[in-house]
Amino acid sequence: MKAAVIVFPGSNCDRDLKVALAQSMGRDPDMVWHGDSELPDTDLIAIPGGFSYGDYLRCGAMAANSPIMREVVRKAEAGTPVVAICNGFQIAMEAGILPGALLRNANQKFVCHDVDLLVTAENERFVGGYEQSQVVRFAVAHHDGNFYADAETLKELEGEGQVAFKYATASGEVTAEANPNGSMNNIAGIYNKAGNVLGLMPHPERMISEMLTGTDGKTFFDHLVHSIV
Amino acid sequence: MKARVYISLKNGVLDPQGKAISNSLHGLGFTAVGEVRQGKTIELDLADMAKDKAEEEVERMCQQLLANTVIENYTIELLD
Amino acid sequence: MKARVYISLKNGVLDPQGKAISNSLHGLGFTAVGEVRQGKTIELDLADMAKDKAEEEVERMCQQLLANTVIENYTIELLD
């Protein structure tokens, strides 16, 4: 299996994502520079976290306009699986392959800590490695993860099973206390209509070994790789 | 010439920054303050060109980059 | 009544955002763009009061919270 990690000026979780994918794939993904206009032929596109263009103007706005993103959008619409994490999620929204927007955290602060997530919708490819409505632990590290969508979009996301993860308590209740950033309906991650694009704020790539306090992220990548090959 | 773009959140889009500002203002005793909304101003130096041409250019900049039309409105003002 | 506060960086203060926006606009082929400066607008709903009283209130808000007077200038506009 082949994977491509897109690297923008200011990306800084690209190495973490590479390590996580390599661990599950048994080989390194291609690291693709934002200035390239060609994507290597690949079975998975991964957009990493970080501060592309310093998060200036709007998180992800400038990255969404770089040459490579046209290719990414084309492939995404053609059905290539895409996982977009944190700043990657913001970029995917700005590029229009995922609905909604990510606003400044409700408490105005950067938040970095582990979070428990409720696996909300079925999607064999991305969360088939978990039980339905299992609670998994990833970590958040962001300043602008406050999910917003207009009423219809929100209704549609909930109705069509496009809500991938919700911030929850360790026992799986979706409560205000469990919501680190004020996201509508505690939404932490969503799928596009076709279900081949996943965007999420929490970082699975930070939970890939016991030493890093958890392996729920490893399970995520192991299954993703397995389901693609 | 110069152009100024005012970007504001659409009505109904919640504004966390505005909300936080209004809370802090209350905390500081400014009780007369109600809702607060925060927006952006972007000031551009432009090579001289016909006004309508400039309008059109800046309009395209807003569409492509400066504003996120999912959540934001913008207005353009040309000064010279 | 409403007040609008325009906040901009003082001259000479580096504006990293403006710089990045200008580069990015060039990348998109907007070659007519020169320097770009980004500012903030803060719109406040105010309980009705005398105009001068309001001026003074908002002035104090700017000094205490809204503007960082070390690096920012602000102008106040009252609308009603």
Place this chain on the structure above:
Amino acid sequence: MSEISKEIVAEHGLTEGEYGEVLTILGRAPNLTELGIFSVMWSEHCSYKSSKKWLKTLPTEAPWVICGPGENAGVIDIGDGQAAIFKMESHNHPSFIEPYQGAATGVGGIMRDVFTMGARPIANMNALRFGRPDHPKTGHLLAGVVSGIGGYGNCMGVPTVGGETNFHASYDGNILVNAMTVGLAEADNIFYSAAAGIGNPVVYVGSKTGRDGIHGATMASAQFDDDSEEKRPTVQVGDPFTEKLLLEACLELMATDAIVAIQDMGAAGLTSSSFEMADKGGVGIELNLDLVPMREEGMTPYEIMLSESQERMLMVLKPGREEEARRIFTKWELDFSVIGKVTDSGRMVLTMHGKTVADLPVAPLADAAPEYDRPWQKTRLSPVIRAEDVAAPADLGEVLLKLMGSSEIASRKWIWEQYDHMVMGDTIQRPGGDAAVVRIHGTGKALAITTDCTPRYCYADPETGGAQAVAEAWRNITATGAQPLAITDCMNFGNPERPEIMGQFVGCIDGMRDACTVLDFPVVSGNVSLYNETNGTGIHPTPAIGGVGLLSNLDRMTTLAFKEAGDIVLLIGTLTGEMGQSIYLREIEGREEGAPPRVDLAAERLHGDYLREMIGKGLITAAHDLSDGGLGVALAEMAIAGNIGADIKLETELPLHAALFAEDQGCYLATIRPENIEMVRGFALADDIPLHIIGTIGHTELKITGALTISVDSLRQVHAGWLPRLMTRPGNE
């Protein structure tokens, strides 16, 4: 060129004597640009004129030290051909004037110091001191500083893994913001700043030069008075995005062999970087200022040379490698300009618009920089306060709860949750323990990193305080199982022209020297920040110590968290019950008095080496040193971290409040499986280590026989609650 009047000289912070020195060096009057250059080069900040004499007395050598003080950062060997490069630096005055940008640019500056030498930064630390919690400015300053540190470090993608935070009235008008960066490099590919190769191109890279922070360097050495807040000197604004690009571009170029020398532009920007490179290399440099990338129109030579615009570097390249280098920096969308060349003249010659605007001899200016032996006065010491001198409190349980929720001991979670402390995927011990542990990427070894200083001890007894700061750093590293290797320091003091302040400085250095020597813990880099005074009152002397150690086997790491019910709790070390300067005395009796706890360096070494050996043998399940709040607080911290209680019984002649809350030094708590008790005892007897079995882990309360029983939950609540409560007060957000 304008005439140089007495006033202009004074404005540039040069004494008459110093200006006389300028005249003899030049054999003529300087022009304004030249005067500006002298003033920054000879400022306290750049010349260390008050501190040099004493800094020289610190031990700086060990077999594992590759490069000690004098370069941009210190370098130590960590085996397998790898080196750790680290330094701590202050950004105190700028952070008081503009907390967000001041702290942010401080972090940017220290990271540049580290990657200038060829290292990729792998961890940031921050040592912070604020005024009393209820001072009207404290909340605002804390909020700004923390978001500034996060804003820069998070964007760079370098984890901020630890630090320390104190609150005391002596910092009301002078907060301290000390930032530390640790980087990783190949031991055989380290970059230095000595210019060489007559005719080699001198290259400017990074951001454009604006009128930022002109005279920041002289400001950083000027005292505050009431109106300096009004003066609002031009503040530098940090651009972490550009610095991230600069980091990647520099590392990419460093992978080639095109660089002869490289130096970041920090305080006093182009001036100090060019002079340092020329002086270290014993060469001259010729610069054409027209070629300096500029952000603003009509900048004068004076402004160009003194600008402190951030995110800039100066390099000397091998001849003919310019284009290769230019390509890299252009790819990263950064300015690149050949602005001059290395000469054999031994002079710094600056031209602009075809005219020579400055012509100065390098060596005299650098070497003749003033060095003072300032008069100093030994600090008068306070008496020891013994257990008997302190009345027993009514309820020891209430005391423990009060201390856990006090400003010095309460959790700093509110701070570190605003820092990305996990990015890069190697943070094995996160903030909240003794030292942070950061894995060397792709290996089974790690660095343990800590920052420590107890200013109230330094104030009461500088020598003891200086030794204690070094000892505590050594102890925090030891408690993780790592071998302490070296330190960086950040010496924050008041006005050195006052003998009592200079006495504090000398005393702290003496204590540090002893501790570094006994503990084999040399100083490899450091920074001095003086004149931290407002209206004649100085801060508590604060020699912040940043320590780095090596954990060669990650499977042999301990944390402070209690692990398993049934584990036995051991106390290593001896309780004296001396209560002077303790948090107990301050919080319970409202007294900031007495002598600090004595530091016995021989015992310190013995106990630490023993604990590390036991950890190395895999016998220890948890370890934590005693510091603020003593034994009682240490037990509570271990219980909270492990979310499990303990049943403790102390056999001691001391009254319990003294045994529990005296801040005895050289002591550790450790836990072991019951079956290992004989082995651990055996080793202790052999090295005659004072080892006491004091209890067992279990249940949901911390129970101390004859003293208290408190649920771990209520301990956690008070510990976690204080800082968030402080920061949600109106005006503090």
